[in-house]
Amino acid sequence: MEVNGVTSLAELDSSSLAQHDSWIVGSDEYHKKPISRREHLKRLRRVLKYASARDWAPESAVPTDDDWQQVLPSVSRSEEIRDDPLETERGEQITRWLAAEKPCSRDHVIWLLLFEYGLRVSAIRAIDLNDAVLSEPEEFPGSEFHPHIRLRDRPGLGGEYDAGLPLKNTNPEYADRLVPLYLRHAEAIREYIFTGTPSGAESSRKEFDVTDSHDRVGLLTTEQSPRVPGRTIRERSHHLTCPTTYREEPCDCDGCEAYRAENGRDPYPSKRGAHCERTRSPHQVRHGSATKLLDQMGPERVARIVGTAPDTLREVYDRADEYRQMERVADAMTNREEE
Numbered sequence: 001m002e003v004n005g006v007t008s009l010a011e012l013d014s015s016s017l018a019q020h021d022s023w024i025v026g027s028d029e030y031h032k033k034p035i036s037r038r039e040h041l042k043r044l045r046r047v048l049k050y051a052s053a054r055d056w057a058p059e060s061a062v063p064t065d066d067d068w069q070q071v072l073p074s075v076s077r078s079e080e081i082r083d084d085p086l087e088t089e090r091g092e093q094i095t096r097w098l099a100a101e102k103p104c105s106r107d108h109v110i111w112l113l114l115f116e117y118g119l120r121v122s123a124i125r126a127i128d129l130n131d132a133v134l135s136e137p138e139e140f141p142g143s144e145f146h147p148h149i150r151l152r153d154r155p156g157l158g159g160e161y162d163a164g165l166p167l168k169n170t171n172p173e174y175a176d177r178l179v180p181l182y183l184r185h186a187e188a189i190r191e192y193i194f195t196g197t198p199s200g201a202e203s204s205r206k207e208f209d210v211t212d213s214h215d216r217v218g219l220l221t222t223e224q225s226p227r228v229p230g231r232t233i234r235e236r237s238h239h240l241t242c243p244t245t246y247r248e249e250p251c252d253c254d255g256c257e258a259y260r261a262e263n264g265r266d267p268y269p270s271k272r273g274a275h276c277e278r279t280r281s282p283h284q285v286r287h288g289s290a291t292k293l294l295d296q297m298g299p300e301r302v303a304r305i306v307g308t309a310p311d312t313l314r315e316v317y318d319r320a321d322e323y324r325q326m327e328r329v330a331d332a333m334t335n336r337e338e339e
């Protein structure tokens with residue numbers, strides 16, 4: 001704004017944000033992907049709202065809802081989702097680190113569900129303790145038992161003013177489902193539930209005498225809560241994907257370097273997400289997970305795990321380039337040759 005001769009918030013008016021956005025588009029120095037412009041404009045609007053509430057900026061500087069839709073660059077759903085997924089190789093490194101250093105801890109279980117099975121935050125939260133079916137029940141309807149997680153959409157649980165525990169899936173065919181577990185993962189979850197391990201004990205499952213607000217018992221609990229809150233899952237996702245965590249050495253991204261230069265130490269674990277450029281949200285982890293699973297099996301099967309229709313998986317979640325695509329085909333051919 002200074003470059004354009006605006007020196008005081010009081011000079012702003014209803015067209016300022018739109019002008020600013022076109023200036024960004026015309027300039028060589030800035031990110032111009034619609035998603036970046038959107039985020040930038042949203043931040044500016046928050047500042048303007050704050051300023052106008054204190055009479056530092058005229059009320060007209062804050063776009064009305066209608067104007068706002070005109071100003072915001074449109075972003076397709078796929079652009080929104082394609083933004084920086086977790087690289088699958090890095091995800092596998094984190095899985096190995098947790099299995100070695102924090103086996104059967106809450107972090108380990110959250111990570112397995114996020115990255116190895118690509119579950120949404122809403123799905124992970126909704127898992128009840130008895131939805132983890134780890135040993136064969138007396139009456140099992142299937143012909144062969146596999147340890148699994150039962151995902152159930154429970155939107156009606158919470159009554160009129162509570163959204164319940166919905167799985168946020170628009171496609172009912174893929175909402176309720178049974179997700180089979182690898183045996184080693186089933187074992188880790190069992191340990192988490194029943195014993196914990198010396199290194200994982202501090203964050204192992206805490207039993208509560210009380211049930212949650214839906215009168216149910218969650219699989220994942222925290223020290224304070226009988227069911228893990230979404231913000232804990234998001235915070236752990238950022239924490240675990242920071243290289244400082246799983247490489248156990250200072251991360252060399254610009255954000256971490258700058259923080260260290262200024263403060264003489266690494267950001268506290270719970271704040272790493274705010275500084276480190278390599279951390280990833282649960283959604284970005286889920287996205288990396290889908291690509292990894294698609295390396296191993298076809299979209300119809302992956303859909304039954306992650307809970308997204310095969311077409312969406314192919315269009316939106318699959319990051320494989322043509323070489324990766326070729327390797328998948330070659331792997332399948334090798335398997336046939338060996339048979």
Ligand SMILES: [Zn+2]
Nearest residue numbers: 251253256276
């Ligand atoms: Zn970093």
